[in-house]
Amino acid sequence: MKSRIILMMLLLTVFASCESQLSKTPDFISEEVVFEDKNLTEAYIASIYQEMLFIDMGGEAQNNMGMIPAAGAEHINYANWQTPNSTYSRSYTAAAGAGPLDYWGYNAIRDINYLIENIGQSKSLSEAYILQKINEARFLRAYTYFQMVIRFGGVPLITKVQNVDDPYDVLYPPRAKEQEIYEFILSELDEIILTMPDLKTGAAGRIDKYTALALSSRASLYAASIGNFGTVQNDGLVGIEPGSTEGLYQKAYDTSKEIIDSGLFLLYDKHENKKVNFSQLFLDEGNDEVIFAEVFEPVVRGHSLDNLSTPAGFLSTWNSNFPVLYDIVELFDFVDGRKGTDISRDELNSSNTWDIDDFFGNRDPRFTSAVFYPESVWQGGLVYFHSSTTYTDDSGERVTVTSGTLDRNGEEWPAAAHPRNVRNTALLLRKKLDETNLEPISGRSGQDFYVFRYAETLLNFAEAAFYLGKTGEALDALNQLRDRAGMPLMTEATEANIRQERQVELAFESHRFWDLIRWRIAPKYLDKVRTKGLVFNYDMDADTYVITLKNAEGTDRSFGPERFYLPISLARIADNPSLEQNPGY
Known part of the structure; x- marks a missing residue:
């Protein structure tokens, strides 16, 4: 049985066993008690994992598993009434909001902030264990902010638990700049990497040092691309300052290289038949290409x-x-x-x-x-x-x-x-x-769903190296992937073949949509097409x-330049009047 599934079952078991010890209603355990018990703490953080948008399991019979590839024109869904098809067929307006692409992860952030603020007060848990859980929670918070920043640009940066008697500006925070959100994500990851043990647990579904490096590699590359190809608007609520671009590419290069130089990860290459090999990569769970996976198990926690x-x-x-x-x-x-x-x-x-x-x-x-x-x-x-x-x-x-x-x-x-x-x-x-x-x-x-795999690290490295002028290193990384696939090796690294190789290697893995956006070329492939x-x-x-x-579709796709960011719905702005709308809506 896989670790996170055990934790969810443990949540039910421990809650039941503690009922007689608490002066609470039988189906409730006070948050104050959670961090005095290791099992309850594990169950608490396991519930946060379940809130993460590693892959969308919603829609009709879990059809949303294909939502981002549908938005990115890799595949569509069988019928237009299925939710993924509405990602490209709907109108995006302030009134309608972001629709099925929406993600506003502040429920998870509240739970994470609570853990970070309170677990250190535990009298029962060891200091080493407390540090491990705080690091894990900080990663999940950084990941949540990453999922929001790629959708909306700047969002409110909330790092403390809000209380009903807090001042207005705390309860209704304005949006931070997009660059500030990326800087927060990267600084959080930098700090936790320093104190995370050099262990591989990501393939089993638990955050480790290399999972944090992988997110840093991805996030810094995204931010670098936006600085390179985008423009700053609305006083920085969206956009990255061009002067930051080189440093961000360097960050993507460095974090990718640290994963590469660790020697702990390899491209999956067990089977001589290249077609069989690439198929088995996604079925041979726990292999050395997997940096972090969302773990599934038939019956107990399966998918469709x-x-x-x-x-x-x-x-x-x-x-x-x-x-x-x-x-x-x-x-x-x-x-x-x-x-x-x-x-x-x-x-x-x-x-x-x-x-x-x-x-x-x-x-x-x-x-x-x-x-x-x-x-x-x-x-x-x-x-x-x-x-x-x-x-x-x-x-x-x-x-x-x-x-x-x-x-x-x-x-x-x-x-x-x-x-x-x-x-x-x-x-x-x-x-x-x-x-x-x-x-x-x-x-x-x-x-399992591979959130980060080593092939992406090589592609991140190649792209960052290219824009830093290290074209030889970029070419070597690309050719490692080409060789594994059984394809002719490239003779040079160019922007065009780096992008093509990325789309081919990571096809249908929920990357292309976001890549076309960060490269600012989405209208070429998604507008009037x-x-x-x-x-x-x-x-x-x-x-x-x-x-x-x-x-394949009844009408042309529509993707104007305003769609580089999704609209914040009027209902959300009504809930928090401090929120400013994105440009173009």
Whole structure:
């Protein structure tokens, strides 16, 4: 049983055992008692972990697990009524607020501040243990502020528990500058890193020194990018001063390098077959690439990724929910050195036919392990995405059929794929799915979610090194990833190939949306863009496909420059009149 799940069960057990000792109502334990008992303290901080936005588990049957990739035009959701699709189809206004992308984590911050202020008064816990828990809490507070600053820019910086009799300016604090929030995050991490033991516990779901370094690496890189490519507005409520950029890139470089030089983390490379290797990376839990994971366990604390993502035609109760966009497919190059964009969209017409193994199967193994495409092998069968089959019948006529089954070299072949597989893009998310889960059930999958992994550290390092003029070091980091993937090595590091490599390596892991924003290039990919899917028509005689484009979404996406920051809702401003709205709303 995994550690954090034990803690949550312990919460219930200890609460029950303490009832007879307390002069409280039977279902309540006073906060004053918590930090006199180690088990209660562990349960208290475990409850804070549950409040963290490591991955959004909301939405219809946990469809929000795919929300950030949907916002970033990597995949969409099966139907527009599913919450992730509203992230790009809704209007963002002050009245409507941030919608499903919202996160205002002050409930967690209150609990964290309470622990930091009060655990030191314990008469029962050791000083070493108290320091460990304070460090852990300070990391979680820094992470919470990071999740808010990437959405809103500056937010109120609250580091003490608020009380009802506090002065007005304490109860209704104004927003700090965006730069002040990043500086707070980085200074908190700097301080706790100094007193955290040199132990690896992140893969088991508990914060360690390297988790703190990983967040510092990510946060400083984000801030550096905003200083480099953005502008300061509203007297600093949003934006980073350009003069801070070099120091922030240096911070990202240094913290990444400390993780690299520790020698404790390696790119996962156990399997000779590169496709198998990249698939198993996300299933072989606790491997040396994992810096920090949110831990899941089937039944006790499971999720629904397998049930949501398994293609139609297999034993999933609600399948095919994450259709992959062709726009992201084009980023994946071929193992022989061809660019993914070498196939012009104009060539995708009814006059051309394609060998499916070449069109898809010869792409970067990180693609073939991450996306279902026609005739992908899954659980001993084939996944189908074709809308029709054309063949020569017994009379010698060429016919096209869309129903029934045919004989293809002695095997049964469906004339057309299941409608759920072809409805949107005729491609589906495969990354992180467990092929051994033969009957995926909602809430019963147990793959951990990797919040930080070593591959991101190398990418952070490469990007920071590039902007610091250390292009040789950037190239080496990129080529470590390319070599692991079985792709041709690069000969130079450029801004373009650093960004492409990041999007390919971290595809569907909730990075691209935020990366496009911090690079200030999101409008190029998300504004006035009609994303694309594919239509496959199978030619049985030639064993090839006619591949044509279709619109994956009903309207163009919209992403104006105001969307680099989300609006603060009028309801939130009514609750705290000291809040100032973001520019453009």
